[in-house]
Amino acid sequence: MCGGFVCGYKRKPEEVTEERSRITGSFPNALSHTVTPTHFRTHTTTAMTYQLSAGSCRLFQTCTPEDADVFNTEHTVQFLSIKKVGNTNNGPDRYRIIMSDGVHYMQAMLATQLNQLVQDNVITKCTVATIEKLTCNYVQDKRLIIILALRVLAHTTEKIGDPQQIEPAGNDQGINSPGANQAASTSTTPAPGAAPVQRQQAPPPKPGRTGNIYPIEGLSPYQNNWTIKARVTQKSDIKTWSNNRGEGKLFNVTLMDDSGEIRGTAFNTVVDELYPKLEEGKVYYISKARVNLAKKKFSNLNNDYELGFERNTEVEECHEVTNVPTVKYNFVPLDALGELNKDALCDVIGIVKEASEVTQVTSAKLNRQIPKRELTLVDRSGFSVRMTLWGKQAEQYNESETTPVIAFKGVKVGDFGGRSLSMFSSSTMQVNPDIEECFLLRGWYDSSGAEQTFKAHSISNTGGSSSFGFNRTDMHSLEEVKQAGYGMPEKPEQFSARATIMHIRSENISYPACPTSGCNKKVIQISDGWRCEKCNQVFPAPEHRYIISMAVADYSGQAWLQGFNEVGVEVFGMTANELLEIRDRDIAEYNAIMHKANCNTFNFSCRAKQDTYQDTTRIRYGISRMLPIDYKEEATILRDLLYSQWAR
């Protein structure tokens, strides 16, 4: 009855996890370094998002043997086809690959030493892989890319994006390909930016400005004669620093055009020159800045690169009113914030129902005062959420306007009070923007919204839309969670784990609750029924709700987890009313059900919290989400983890 694989998961956790620890131990962090969205800084929350290296095909097509950067850089591509090509001289098989960077596709050959990857189906159609090493044969005017080393990131089933065949190289860096338009572009997930494909029809000849107008997404260290035409969507304060490496001042701007966004930074004397010149909201031609690799860890923008403004950087205001980029949004309705993970970035639009005064917060970390202002946003979903503004944005907020519509871009999702929002210095806000959503909100609020009451996201709303999701990139072993002090002051609260149920406390497995939908309060038995204090009503019978306390284990150790009704339903596959009915009717059957619930493995999303009860302080772990294991999914992830290492 029980297939071997399922039994594998039913083994004692020590055995199961010994195996797991061997795998994870050998390849530390491999998963999070290859396939997590955070690494690629896409703004989606899908666990699996693959960012192809847009522009790589263009580079391959135009590179010269001296382009060391092309050959020393990793390129993530998707294989669209793999075909054996005839060999004439009885040599080894050769495989021809069509690979896509999401924007273009082109041919490449697999080095014969990698043939095994094809023969073992390690790489197939739709495999996403990072090319770690390649070389290029130059035959007459043609280039033949040969893949020398790669690692597999994932096996997908569909073509990513709408890549176009790349046209032959040779015509001036290969610009101007009509078919090479970008895929649908939204603000939060801009299409993999094309290499320079857009050329301004008639850029006004300005003295000192050289080169073509490049889309921001086309900028890379491999191009140097470019000019971008971009709007400053955000300008920071001038910041000063002093550390053991020295001291100085700097400021950043966020630059945006239709293709994407990029951060620019000026230091020291360049600050004096450019800070007054660059104004928020205005459009500029910018050229001769350095294109540096962005340090992903510190950038919230969707770009692999950032600009370093230097002494010779040219910045010139653009007064044209046509074809100027506008901020594009991908709004998340406020009721859907619960579906985003903590620390995710998102765009929201709402009515400012309330705005606090500016207060000063003392940052423990930075040891300085930071101005702060809280806004309460509401929208047509009937939800409200708190948005925190910091620094300049808090101080300069115009409080004279009541209930404006504000659109926010690139704000951080927090978990205070269930869900909260906070601005980064790179986030932008636009008051009463000239967009449809704004008009709709205004109309709704003025006609009815103002009178309405709003639902806040709440912590207690577990299992519902505002609970935290299971997050594969935030997996921890139980021992690690204990060692790291999750739940202690200043420590993280949220973690995800995979663990197996060892024991469920069978006493007090439920409580009699008010049957009113959403009330959940405990009811008290009185002479003529069950009374709810909150609803001030007497009911003939209560609705029993689970309170689960269970010991779970993984390879590292064990922990007690607490869960509410949703957890019990997941564990037993029936409601508490049904389980109690069985208990009262047939205790043996009840015991069998309790027993059967053991040894099942789940993916958990948990919240650790310090708690003091009868003079004892301890950390309690609450279950916010509990998902049955999808064996196929788990196996696929482990397989890809192995492949990605083995293919190195």
Added chain:
DNA sequence: CCCCCCCC
């Protein structure tokens, strides 16, 4: 060359 995104 910064790199903190803060607090309740």
